[in-house]
Amino acid sequence: MNSNRLKPIEAATQFISQNFPNCQGALLAGSIVRGEATETSDLDIVVFIQDLPSCYRESLIKDGWPIEVFVHNLTSYKSFFESDSKRARPSLPKMVAEGIILKDEGILDSIQKEATQLIVNGPEVWSTDTINIKRYFITDALDDFIGSKNRVEEIFIANTLAELVSEFVLRTNRKWIGTSKWIVRALKNYNEQFSEQFVEAFDLYYKSGDKNKVINIADAVLEPYGGRLFDGFSIGK
Secondary structure, eight states, X not given: OOTTSXXXXXXXXXXXXXXXXXXXXXXXXXHHHHTOOOTTOOEEEEEEOXXXXXXXXXXXXXXXXXEEEEEEOTTHHHHHHHHHHHTTOOHHHHHHHHOEEEEESSOXXXXXXXXXXXXXHOSOOOOHHHHHHXXXXXXXXXXXXXXXXXXXXXXXXXXXXXXXXXXXXXXXXXXXXXXXXXXXXXXXXXXXXHHHHHHHXXXXXXXXXXXXXXXXXXXXXXXXXXXXXXXXXXSOO
């Protein structure tokens, strides 16, 4: 990281004092707090302002730091907690639960407890209908993957399979999901051995074109729920 910049907590604290001096609470969150920062990491800051008319998100650069600021009043965050829970990606709850307090006028304890409890509870249980729909879409992608002779198309089918299969194994085990880099992180949180096998299977395919381990992983994930699904599947009949 740029050695001329302020340390993350110093920079975040200064940002709050200069830009949100009247806020009731503020947290520094994200990769820096988790010890996973890279050269391009930004400061994720969550701010709570009691009389804020509506919540907003803003990206800016201050003192050499890229900053993502998420600004809420004392109720607007709740709808984000709810929507994040429904999509099974608890972005805001995770930031709040893990965040380092920069300023607090007595409001953050209850909000952080709320966020932590939501994460501990995990996402909603998938219904049998939802599981069958997901089985069908994985089967469809898997058939395309197996049958394809076009390397360019296969790469993007493999990407779709990675997302579908990771989502399936996590949601059927009531675990939070992720996108992009968070796919692997979510899989590691669920089962490190499975995560390694998953990465190895796709890495082998991308390097050599060998599809077998990807196919085997997909089938193994589907097997406890009846395996691949095509014949007889319908929606809206």
